[in-house]
Structures are given as C-alpha cells and as structure tokens.
Amino acid sequence: MKALDELTFDNRFARLGDGFSTHVLPEPLDEPRLVVASTAAMALLDLDPAVAETPVFAELFGGHKLWAEAEPRAMVYSGHQFGGYTPQLGDGRGLLLGEVYNQAGEHWDLHLKGAGMTPYSRMGDGRAVLRSSIREFLASEALHALGIPSSRALCVIGSSTPVWREKQERGAMVLRLAPSHIRFGHFEYFYYTKQPEQQAELAEHVLNLHFPECREQPEPYLAMFREVVERNAEMIAKWQAYGFCHGVMNTDNMSILGITFDFGPFAFLDDFDAHFICNHSDHEGRYSFSNQVPIGQWNLSALAQALTPFISVDALKEALGLYLPLYQAHYLDLMRRRLGLTTAEDDDQQLVERLLKLMQNSGVDYTLFFRRLGDESAALAVTRLRDDFVDLAGFDAWAELYKARVARDGDDSETQRRERMHAVNPLYILRNYLAQNAIAAAESGDYSEVRRLHEVLTKPFEEQAGMEQYAQRPPDWGKHLEISCSS
Numbered sequence: 001m002k003a004l005d006e007l008t009f010d011n012r013f014a015r016l017g018d019g020f021s022t023h024v025l026p027e028p029l030d031e032p033r034l035v036v037a038s039t040a041a042m043a044l045l046d047l048d049p050a051v052a053e054t055p056v057f058a059e060l061f062g063g064h065k066l067w068a069e070a071e072p073r074a075m076v077y078s079g080h081q082f083g084g085y086t087p088q089l090g091d092g093r094g095l096l097l098g099e100v101y102n103q104a105g106e107h108w109d110l111h112l113k114g115a116g117m118t119p120y121s122r123m124g125d126g127r128a129v130l131r132s133s134i135r136e137f138l139a140s141e142a143l144h145a146l147g148i149p150s151s152r153a154l155c156v157i158g159s160s161t162p163v164w165r166e167k168q169e170r171g172a173m174v175l176r177l178a179p180s181h182i183r184f185g186h187f188e189y190f191y192y193t194k195q196p197e198q199q200a201e202l203a204e205h206v207l208n209l210h211f212p213e214c215r216e217q218p219e220p221y222l223a224m225f226r227e228v229v230e231r232n233a234e235m236i237a238k239w240q241a242y243g244f245c246h247g248v249m250n251t252d253n254m255s256i257l258g259i260t261f262d263f264g265p266f267a268f269l270d271d272f273d274a275h276f277i278c279n280h281s282d283h284e285g286r287y288s289f290s291n292q293v294p295i296g297q298w299n300l301s302a303l304a305q306a307l308t309p310f311i312s313v314d315a316l317k318e319a320l321g322l323y324l325p326l327y328q329a330h331y332l333d334l335m336r337r338r339l340g341l342t343t344a345e346d347d348d349q350q351l352v353e354r355l356l357k358l359m360q361n362s363g364v365d366y367t368l369f370f371r372r373l374g375d376e377s378a379a380l381a382v383t384r385l386r387d388d389f390v391d392l393a394g395f396d397a398w399a400e401l402y403k404a405r406v407a408r409d410g411d412d413s414e415t416q417r418r419e420r421m422h423a424v425n426p427l428y429i430l431r432n433y434l435a436q437n438a439i440a441a442a443e444s445g446d447y448s449e450v451r452r453l454h455e456v457l458t459k460p461f462e463e464q465a466g467m468e469q470y471a472q473r474p475p476d477w478g479k480h481l482e483i484s485c486s487s
C-alpha cells in the first residue's frame, strides 16, 4: 500500500510533445472536500484507502497541489459530433495529470475533469458541476462492476466554487483513470489537419503501448484496427444486453481501447424501450438505445477513414465487416446467459427478440424481469412474471417456448439455475432516479447517499441486506427524468 506521495509517474503521452498536448496547470477549486472515493479504483494505484480522508487528497484532486513528477497536459483531438466533423476539440476542461504505474506494472492515466480552462475550452468555462461529476463517478464504477469495459473513477472532489449552468451550481472535479485517454478523434485530428508525421507517431505510440501483441502480426496497424473493431463490438453488445444508453457517441467520446468513455446524459433503461433517447438534445434519436449498434460501426468507419494512410481501403473494409457478426455473437451469448441457457440453438435470437417486443409493449422493467426469471424454476418464474404483461396471450406463447427451450437445455436444480442466472442478472443498476436522489443530498452537503449508492453498485449481482430500496422500479417522479445535458 502506498501513501499519496509514493506514486510513480512515467508520462509517456506528455513526451510526445507540444504537437499532441499543451502544458496547463489545474485551476484550484475553493474549499475542496471529498465527496466520494472508490476503494477499488484506489487499489489500481496501490493506494491505501485511508488516504482518501486526508486533507491532502482533496487538495491534490481539487487542483491545489501537484506531484513534482506530474506533467499536466491538455490533449488535442477532433471528432465527428452528431455526424458532422468538428475540426478542433481537445481537453476543454480536463487535464491528463500524468501516467502512474502500479506494482503490477500497469500504467494508469490520471485525468482530472473540471480542472479549469485550457486552449481547447472554446466557449466553455473549463469547469464541471457536482451533479455531472457524481454521475460520471457512479457510472464508471457501476459499469465496471457489471463487467462492462469502462474508464474508472478514483474520486469526486466538491467545492464552494460557483459555476453557472441553467442556474448557479457548485464546481467539482472527478479523477478519471484509464490505461489511455486516446480517442478515435485523436487520429482524426492528425488526419484532417494533414500532419502525417504526427499521425504516424501517434499510431506507433498506441501500437507499442496498448496493442503490443499486434506488433507480431504481418500488418501491425491492420491487426490493431481489427482489435479495436472487436473490442467495440463486445463493449456495445454489453451495453445492449444490460440496457445502457451512452447518449453522446461522438467519435471524440470513443476510446481507442474499446472502453466506455466520457459520460454525459447516459442512462440505464428502466422499462425496456428500444427507442429510448437519453440525451434530450438528440432530437433525431441518432444515439437512441437501438441505434447504438449501427452507430458503433459508423464511428469505426470514421476511424478507418483516418487510418487510410496506413492501411489499404480494402483491408479496412474487411475489418469493418467483422463488427456486426461479432456484435451479434457477443450479444446473443450474453442474452442466452441472461435467460439461463447454457447451450446454443438457432432460434435463440428469435426467442430474445420476441421477449423484448413483449417487454416493450408492456413497459416491463428490463433489469428486474431477468433477475426474477432466475429466482425460481422456469415454470414458476414465468407464472409469477405473467402479471407484468399486457398481452397475456403473447406472453403465454413465449413462456411455452421458453419452458421447452429450458427443458432441452438440460436438467439442473433450481439452486444451480438461480446461482447461474443471478451471476449475470444484476439486482442493482444505476437508475437515473437513484443517482438523482444521491445528487440532491450531495448538493445540500450530505454525501452519505452517494457513498451508499456507490457501495451497493460495486456488488450489483449480490443481494445486500437492507438495500431493498435500491432494487425497485422508479417511483412516478423518477420515471422519465429530464437529465440536463449541461455538465
């Protein structure tokens, strides 16, 4: 276990130089204080969890202090936002403080979001509010606990600094961890600004540090792109299987590592709704829940375009062709497991689709349905769940197919079925209304609810004593919350 001053830095991205990022110091928050910290994320840096409660922790992650070896940099990138190209974006309010390596030899970027203005702030104030920082923190750690690849979050630091959004709020910082903060948009920036040398340098950097196994392949860059395609297919399959809606899948928010990244107006589905749009500025539903699948491919095509200096168009197209079949295979595999099935049959896709249609028509809670399905034998579970459906005949027909399918899958005891299903079907997810409750308390200075919710979400598959209130459908007020897109 390490103390805060024992972190070891190796700032590999900063060494790429000024063409890639700009040196900027964090702008401190007034009266910084710990809102919440993740013990699991601290362990990634070998940090003793007790240090979170020390004043120096809030000072470091509230922008007041810096390690001597930290080299805070704002990264430059660009990207396609809602389908249109924006030539220059970049870290407008976040800073890569440096890269820390742990005892296992893993490198973690320390990225401080809400750290003040940078050359890339455009019209923004460089700040992040408490509300959005808490949401990013909770989502990062909750997705990770569900087994969905994601950037991690070390802590949220609150403050008394006023920040103006629709109304006056308080500034906060969230410390994000990821093996890299390089986005699709980094490659697009050097491609569209016609800087082939820098682009080659970036590609070498990513290949060497993050895809070293691709070096062994006959065409290392192509192997790397294929890997990016595969990781994205798997990540998005998990989003769809667990009902996660990202909300702003612009290419500047897509990590080159295939991890969920840059949380904004995200949401987990309460009632199943394939057409759900969590981002209220997304009037066309470009990033609606079901559109995430084709948008994943669209984003990969945008990255492919930026890689045309290194890889032939035919090879890129072939690699892009892997996305959909891989996505479908991962998705179906997960959905089979969510249904408690251990074997594969041709009609399973249809079984899933029919169920989702019924859930859509009846507004059935997506998370609780699967959890309850595993509570008891298939026959008993469907009898109990039947009441949630409006189209009873439709559900009965599905239930007959499902029971027959379960019977063909093979015999196992009710206990085995429950254990297997509960291990993939969470009881607790980050429902918008739960986040909202925690945020309201935190805004009035009480951080106990954020901390409790975070704790519950770190073990989403385990029933936790006294935590029933976190495993409920939303109350009426919490059903269709308008989450502000400003952050």
Ligand code: AMP
Binding pocket: 089, 090, 091, 092, 093, 094, 120, 121, 122, 123, 124, 125, 126, 127, 128, 248, 252, 253, 262, 264, 487
């Ligand atoms: P986002 O939609 O949050 O992914 O952000 C898009 C771009 O706007 C990125 O370049 C951000 O760094 C920048 N940005 C967002 N909010 C702010 C802010 N309050 N101040 C400065 N830049 C911002």
Ligand code: MG
Binding pocket: 252, 253, 262
């Ligand atoms: Mg972003």
